Amino acid sequence: MLSISNLSFYFGSRALYENANLHIKPKTKIGLIGANGTGKSTLLRLISGEYSPDGGNISKSGECTIGFLNQDLLSYQTDDSILEVAMQAFEKQLELQHKIDAVLHKMETNYEDKDIDVLAHLQEEFERLDGYTIQAKTEEILEGLGFSTEDLSRPLRLFSGGWRMRVMLAKLLLQKPALLLLDEPTNHLDLPSIEWVEKYIHDYEGSIVVVSHDRYFLDRTIDHIAEVSNAKITLYPGNYSFYMEEKALRNEVQKGAYENQQAQIRQTERFIERFKAKASKARQVQSRVKALDKIDIIDDVIDEKAKVNFKFNFGTQPGRFILFLEQISKAYGEKIILKNTSATINRGDKIALIGANGKGKSTLLRIISGTEKIEGERRLGHNVIESFFAQHQLESLQVENSLLDELKSTGTAKTEMELRSILGCFLFSGEEVFKKIKVLSGGEKSRVALAKVLISQANFLLLDEPTNHLDMQSVNILIQALQQYEGSYVVVSHDRFFVSQIANKIWYLEDYEIKEYPGSFEEYETWQETRKVELPSGNKKATEKPKPEIEKTIAPTTPVVNNAKQIEKLEAKIMDLENKKGEIETKMSDLAQNNEFQEMKTWEEKLRLVSNELSQVMSEWETLIA
Structure with missing residues (x-):
């Protein structure tokens, strides 16, 4: 269907492709992967004809129509409704509809017999092209991508870039080209929409080439992997796992x-x-x-599995509770986000906040960070130091700074060698650490911003879509860093593989409340599938709260929240007593090594008194949180 032979393409003096080959057969679904900057998006533009190759050729069969979803479509705006924009996919049917309307309008004032024949012919052709179903098909796809029925009549210009991209995706899917080119289609989709697109692409009758860093998405949609590396394209049969x-x-x-x-x-x-x-x-x-x-030299294997070989330490240990939210309510005008909901984050919680867009995930993250006005009470626990990563923070990087200077600006006590080691773990090696921030790509800036967050000495992290713009190798680095991180965090992400690797609790928003599933993402998915089977769509019980042993909704009257002040005081006292106990035990160990047993009796008595007091305080604390 489409053949790429001896393709060469240069970006300045750098060869993105050199004598590269790829053959796309009918009904083949290819996942195009490779590190950032290797030319994946460029290859899609070469196939679509937007770019011309410097060498070799790209040939396609006569029946090979091409549809291309690219990131430039984010900026497209119009006053037409999103339904009208998506229905532009049916160009021939809309043209026939216009002619039919014109004939009918003429017949209202100037009836002629020949118009009946013209109208019949037009209507027959319109019906043959399924013209009477195009609006229903368009509505089905738009609603599958997350739009409500009310949204369909709203102008496209009122929607954000991510939502406009969904409309363009709907238009392409309706056109059903023989070859569909998709550049990061899941970047602006929430989980329900991603799952819908997965099913649609799986059943798609044409060929697909998709650039994606979402491993789950690739596993469920494609049957070949094309890897771009060293200016060549290597094709592997099977999905990403294979x-x-x-x-x-x-x-x-x-x-x-x-x-x-x-x-x-x-x-x-x-x-x-x-x-x-x-x-x-x-x-x-x-x-x-x-x-x-x-001799034809064989290249050594490049180890692409970069490993994070250092720990992100913080100097201050927090108390047993990180954050209390009590009777929280939040609304934007008539749109309710949260209503009289409460939650607690404990030390050691690794929480993934997931769900559909528009439910308030980012709003909740801002509430947790204390930057969003609310009704109710938000209280940080004892000795909690937080750090917040969001995509807009990339703009706060000092563009004239080098990478090394940008990390130094965090005020960390780490040496320059340690900072260079950290940058190396985030794929910046050698002289690259002296690059200016202003010359970095979006993915590279994300890696720098994440590195700054992780060395900030914070013991509580808030991360909003941290994997956006990261390639698979960079996502793997972030996973390792968070797995080694000894603090607590809340992460908003639609990357299911990422979430499955870093979360020990799942939060989601339902019925304007914060709901918690106390387990891994795989367990949560299995439970949700079971829930759908047990409570089919349309059943009123589907909105009822699940059983406590599976899902936990923290009630407004939770004793932990009501006694937050006493708990904080007790936690501070517990930490003080534990420190004293540790100092006494260290002293006794030194005395024992020096055979000073007479003096040890005094310290044994001190240890007994501190241990008794610690047991008493612990008992009070346990009573309050019971």
């Missing part, structure tokens, strides 16, 4: 071949060095020199 297994096997074979060749080269070089001065060996030496010149 690609990972196959890539590991290929790397193992390549590593073995590389090591064998290097051993052969070393052996040949030793022979040349040893006998180059002997006339009797001149012919053999020359033969080996020529063989060495002609």
